Every structure is written in C-alpha cells, then in structure tokens.
Amino acid sequence: MDDSVSRQRRTxxxxxxxxxxxxxxxxxxxMLVIKAxxxxxxxxxxxxxxAGDLSPEVAGDTQVGQAWRAPxxxxxxxELFLEPPDSPAxxxxxxxxxxxxDAGPDIWTAAIDPGQIRAGVxxxxxxxxxxxxxxxxxxxxxxxxxxxxxxAVQAVYGPGVELEGGSxxxxxxxxxxxxxxxxxxxxxxxxxxxLLLERIAQGRPYFLGSRGFYVILAAVYGLVLLLLLxxxxxxxxxxxxxxx
Numbered sequence: 332m333d334d335s336v337s338r339q340r341r342t343x344x345x346x347x348x349x350x351x352x353x354x355x356x357x358x359x360x361x362m363l364v365i366k367a368x369x370x371x372x373x374x375x376x377x378x379x380x381x382a383g384d385l386s387p388e389v390a391g392d393t394q395v396g397q398a399w400r401a402p403x404x405x406x407x408x409x410e411l412f413l414e415p416p417d418s419p420a421x422x423x424x425x426x427x428x429x430x431x432x433d434a435g436p437d438i439w440t441a442a443i444d445p446g447q448i449r450a451g452v453x454x455x456x457x458x459x460x461x462x463x464x465x466x467x468x469x470x471x472x473x474x475x476x477x478x479x480x481x482x483a484v485q486a487v488y489g490p491g492v493e494l495e496g497g498s499x500x501x502x503x504x505x506x507x508x509x510x511x512x513x514x515x516x517x518x519x520x521x522x523x524x525x526l527l528l529e530r531i532a533q534g535r536p537y538f539l540g541s542r543g544f545y546v547i548l549a550a551v552y553g554l555v556l557l558l559l560l561x562x563x564x565x566x567x568x569x570x571x572x573x574x575x
Contacts, residue, residue, distance in 0.1 A: 374405070374516040374517070374518045374523070376410075376513045377401075377402050377403070377514050378399070378410075378494075378511075378513040378514050379489060379492050379509045379512060380511065381489050381492050382412065382511050383487065383488055383489030383490060383508070383511065384489070384490060385486070385487060385488060386485055386486045386487070386499075386510070387485075388478070388483035388484070389424055389473045389475045389483050390475055390478040390480050390482070390483035391478065391479070391480065392476070393474070393501070394472050394473070394501070394503065395472065395473050395486050395488075395499075395501060395510070396432065396470055396471060396472030396473070396499070396500040396501075396503070397471055397472075397498070397500065397510040398431070398432055398470045398497060398498050398500060398505075399468070399470075399494065399496055399497035399498075399509075400466060400468050400469075400495075400496030401466065401467055401468075401469055401516070402465070402516075403464070403465055403522075404461075404462055404463060404464050404465040404516065404518065404522055405461070405462055405464060405516045405519070405522065406469065406514060406515075406516055407458060407516065407517045408455055408457045408514070408515035409428070409455070409471060409512060409513070409514050409515070410453035410454065410455050410456075410513040410514075410515070411453060411455075411456065411471075411473075411486065411510075412454075412486070412510070413443075413485065413487065414448070414484065414485040414486075414487065415445060415449065415450060416445050416484055416485075417481070418481070418482035419446075421445040421483060421484065422475050422477040422478045422483075423442045423443060423477075424442070424443040424445065424474070424475040424484050425441075425442060425474050426440065426441040426442070426471065426472075427472045427473075428456075428458065428469065428471045429470050429471075429472075430467065430469060431468050431469070431470050432470040432472075432500060432503060434470070438458070438461065438469075439459075441456050441458075443456075443484070448484060453513065456471075460516075464516070470500070471512075473486060486510050486511075487510065487511040488508060488509075488510050488511065489508050489509055489511060490506075490507055490508035491508055492509045493508075494509045497509050
C-alpha cells in the first residue's frame with residue numbers, strides 16, 4: 332500500500348514538474364513573440380521634409396550646414412536633398428558630421444561624388460550608429476573648395492521652415508530656416524520598448540501618462556498568467572491524488 336501511495340506521489344510530482352516546465356516554456360515563447368514584434372518596429376525618421384529654395388552653391392569658401400538636436404539614440408543615417416551641378420566636370424563635395432558647429436574633430440567624414448546626385452532624390456550618408464545621440468546637438472556641413480560658382484552642388488533650403496532645435500548655417504553662421512534633410516536612428520530592443528511606452532503614454536491624463544504604469548501593468552499581467560498556469564497544473568495533478 333505504501334509503495335502504491337509513493338508511486339502515485341512521485342507521479343503527481345513528475346506531472347506537476349512537467350506542467351511547470353511547459354508553463355515556463357510557454358511564457359518564454361510568448362516573450363520571444365513579443366520581442367520579435369518589437370524588433371520589427373522601426374524608429375521614425377526626423378528632420379525637415381519641406382522643400383524650398385536652393386542654398387548658395389557649395390563652392391569655393393562657401394560652407395553650407397545644418398545643426399539639430401537628435402530626438403532618439405542610435406543616429407546612423409542622414410539623407411541630404413541636393414541638386415546636381417550643371418557642369419559634368421564638377422568637383423567632389425566633402426560631408427562633415429560633428430557634435431556641434433564649434434565641436435572638434437569630425438565624427439564622420441565622407442566624399443560625395445556629384446555624379447551620383449539626382450534631382451529630387453535624397454543622397455544618403457551612413458555611418459556607425461551613435462548610440463548616445465539622444466538629446467545631443469549635431470551638425471553636418473558641406474564644402475567643396477575646388478568647385479567654381481556656376482558648376483557646384485546646391486543644397487535644398489527652406490528659409491521659412493521652423494524646426495525645433497534646428498537651424499541652417501552659412502559659413503558657420505545661423506540663418507533663418509533649415510535645410511531639407513532627414514535623420515534616421517537604429518534602436519536596440521530596450522530603446523524600442525521605451526519609445527513604444529512613450530507613445531502609449533503620450534497625451535494621457537494622470538498616471539496613464541507615465542511609462543512606469545504600463546511596465547507595472549505588464550508585470551502584474553505576467554504574474555497573474557503564471558499563477559493561472561500554476562493553478563491549472565495543480566488541477567491536472569489533483570485528479571490522481573490518492574483518496575483518504
């Protein structure tokens with residue numbers, strides 16, 4: 332009799348263990364599905380998409396630039412809206428990216444071939460992601476000392492465009508308006524979650540406008556789900572429990 336009861340108890344323990352392992356695996360699979368969904372989320376581009384007049388030509392001593400404050404971490408791509416030169420024998424344009432107009436060495440430097448510029452099509456410059464870019468000021472500039480007026484690249488410029496934290500610069504001096512450009516950001520999973528929570532909470536009243544509320548809500552949901560699975564596992568094993 333004792334052996335039979337012992338076997339039944341071992342069987343119940345084994346079934347409970349199997350049920351808990353299945354519950355943990357199910358929760359892990361759920362987390363992977365959520366992570367996969369978050370990873371498919373792409374950060375929106377940011378900048379000035381409004382076209383306007385053309386800036387002075389990027390020729391001789393003229394330097395055209397743009398300063399802005401990055402809204403997100405992971406800055407890795409800038410799209411410039413340029414107009415190709417009239418002359419097929421134009422000189423290369425140098426792109427500089429710095430941490431501010433008065434900052435030290437370039438974060439990134441690239442040579443732009445005017446022959447690759449197409450009217451109405453943005454020219455993209457990519458570099459290693461700047462992970463701590465959020466809320467920091469950046470500045471890019473274009474120059475081509477060897478180019479001559481009338482044979483140089485022009486940057487599309489909106490003199491009446493207002494952009495929070497941004498300003499166009501001519502020869503290092505701020506001018507009204509902004510260049511036409513877009514910036515792109517590569518986010519890690521945690522940064523994507525933070526951005527999603529920020530969007531969920533944005534504009535909501537009281538505690539609903541706090542990202543922490545939704546973190547706590549998700550934790551409570553996961554705990555309740557785990558307790559339900561534990562309860563279900565207990566019911567599965569109680570059917571074989573020996574009677575009095």
